Amino acid sequence: MVVKLESVATEEYVRDVLPETFALWADGRDFEHYVADFRAVANSLYGKRRPFTVGLREGGALVSSCKNYDREIRWHDASLRATGIGAVFTPERLRGHGFATAMLGALLDSERDGGRDVAFLYSDIHPAYYERLGFVRLPSRLFTVRATSLDGAPAGARPLEAADWPGVRRCFEAMDSQREWNFRRTPLVWDWMRGRWNAPPPPGTQPVQLVVRRGRSTLAYAIGRRVLRDDTFVVDDFAFAGDAGKAVGPALLRAGAGDLRRVGGWLPPEPARDALPRGSVRARRDAILMVVPLSALGRAWWAKNRERALASRADATWSSDHV
Numbered sequence: 001m002v003v004k005l006e007s008v009a010t011e012e013y014v015r016d017v018l019p020e021t022f023a024l025w026a027d028g029r030d031f032e033h034y035v036a037d038f039r040a041v042a043n044s045l046y047g048k049r050r051p052f053t054v055g056l057r058e059g060g061a062l063v064s065s066c067k068n069y070d071r072e073i074r075w076h077d078a079s080l081r082a083t084g085i086g087a088v089f090t091p092e093r094l095r096g097h098g099f100a101t102a103m104l105g106a107l108l109d110s111e112r113d114g115g116r117d118v119a120f121l122y123s124d125i126h127p128a129y130y131e132r133l134g135f136v137r138l139p140s141r142l143f144t145v146r147a148t149s150l151d152g153a154p155a156g157a158r159p160l161e162a163a164d165w166p167g168v169r170r171c172f173e174a175m176d177s178q179r180e181w182n183f184r185r186t187p188l189v190w191d192w193m194r195g196r197w198n199a200p201p202p203p204g205t206q207p208v209q210l211v212v213r214r215g216r217s218t219l220a221y222a223i224g225r226r227v228l229r230d231d232t233f234v235v236d237d238f239a240f241a242g243d244a245g246k247a248v249g250p251a252l253l254r255a256g257a258g259d260l261r262r263v264g265g266w267l268p269p270e271p272a273r274d275a276l277p278r279g280s281v282r283a284r285r286d287a288i289l290m291v292v293p294l295s296a297l298g299r300a301w302w303a304k305n306r307e308r309a310l311a312s313r314a315d316a317t318w319s320s321d322h323v
Contacts, residue, residue, distance in 0.1 A: 003106040007051035008065055010042045017053075017065055021089050024124075028202030037199050046070070046192040056103040064090040064099035066107070069323040072184040073118060075301050079184070080117040083107075084323035088121070104133055108294065117298035122287040122322050135290035136302075138309055138316050144232070144264035145279030147257040155251035160209035160221060165194070167218030168211065174241040178271050181305060183321050193320050197223055197236070204228045208256045212248050219245040222256050223320070224265065233257035235265040237320040238272055249275045266319040273314035287322055289315070 008017075014035055026034045041047045055065035069084030085107065090100045108119055123130055127137050160168065169190060176182045185193070201207050206226040212219045220240035226233050233256045240249045249272075257263050267273065267281055293299040309316060 003056065003102045005054055005103065005106040005110055006057060008053040008055045008062060010039065010053070012062070013042075013053045013065065014038065016062055017089060020091055021087060024089075025087065028205065033200055033202075037196070040195050040199065041192060044188075044192060044195060046188040049188070054103075054107065056099055056106070058099070063094050063097075064088075064103045066103065067323065068107070071120075071189070071321075071323075072186065073181055073301070074184040075181040075305075078297070078301075080298060080301055081115060082118040082120060082183070083111045083116050085119060085121040086323040101133070108133070108292070112294040115295070117295040118291060118293055118301070120289065120291045120323075123290055124286040124288075127288050127290060130290050134292045136292065136306070136310075138289045138291065139267075139312060140284045140288040141267040141281050141315055142264060142284050143267045143276070143279050143281050144262050145277050147233070147254055147261055147263050149277045149279070150254040150257075150263065151251040152254055153251050155220075155248050155255050156212050156214075157210040157222075157252050157255040158212075160211045160223070164211050164213070164218065164221075165190070167213065167216075168221045168239075171218040171221055171241045171245065172237075172239040175239045175245075175271060176269075179269065180308075181301065182269070183317055193237070196320075201225065208233065210252060210256055212245075212252055214244070217241070220249050220252050222249075222252050224256060226256075226258065226260060228260075230262070231260050232262040232264050233260050235263060235268070237318050238268060240272070240275065246271075246275050250277075266317075267315040269316060269318065270312075270314045287319075289317060 018035055018038060022031055022034055042052050049070050052067060053065060054068050055062045057063060066088045067086040069086060071082040071084050073080040073082050088100055111119060208226055209223050211221040222235060223237040224233055224235040240246045253263050293302040
């Protein structure tokens with residue numbers, strides 16, 4: 001059987017898919033904000049680079065769908081073209097017919113034929129299902145530390161302003177350049193992330209965006225959410241530049257926590273992981289990172305990095321990279 005993958009128009013996706021996925025992935029948002037956040041990405045320059053929502057039809061009806069994100073992986077001086085797969089969904093009444101498997105198989109074939117090197121996703125349920133398609137799960141963990149275990153000295157932190165973003169990007173790149181590989185953040189990716197960070201927060205959540213500067217240099221920044229019901233400052237993105245930035249990083253996170261008792265979130269990649277106290281670390285039950293190489297370059301990257309990635313004491317990506 002020939003499986004034909006099709007682009008799904010934004011408004012069709014809003015009408016036919018979002019009402020059914022709302023209960024799964026709204027994460028505290030009401031339906032209006034859930035739809036607004038989707039449209040913001042779909043209509044952005046980042047979302048329009050190529051079809052953002054794709055699916056499989058039978059008899060003209062959409063029977064399975066997913067989002068398709070454009071990313072790159074930096075591996076030393078090489079650049080790998082990556083496709084991120086998100087929100088894989090088949091309506092409950094249509095499950096058990098292999099629609100999602102057929103759609104994903106067609107998507108992986110299309111991406112391979114189109115010159116993509118790697119595909120990745122974050123599995124919320126049944127990672128074994130994706131393993132049968134060739135994906136490999138990477139360590140995906142949560143960390144929590146007591147806020148009082150972090151340096152309480154004044155960090156010189158202040159709210160991040162629009163003019164700070166170029167310095168934030170340079171700060172992130174300075175820290176990330178120390179890693180063997182990472183998800184590269186192009187200007188369009190930064191715009192996509194900023195849109196998510198600036199979206200209206202769910203009830204009981206306070207967004208936090210802080211930066212520490214010395215003269216013209218950005219030493220460190222932290223972006224996250226104060227989740228009041230959990231008494232936790234959840235860190236979504238955090239970076240520092242040089243020894244001075246690393247020294248002030250813990251105090252910056254303490255400032256983000258304010259009067260909350262804990263700081264937590266996804267276990268950060270290296271070298272940010274080394275800037276934090278050991279704390280409590282446990283496996284995540286959702287958003288489990290999984291990858292599959294598609295090309296010869298992708299297979300070479302994975303063969304070189306597989307053992308280290310699977311044994312790493314730090315995670316491979318920030319929660320900001322979640323698709």
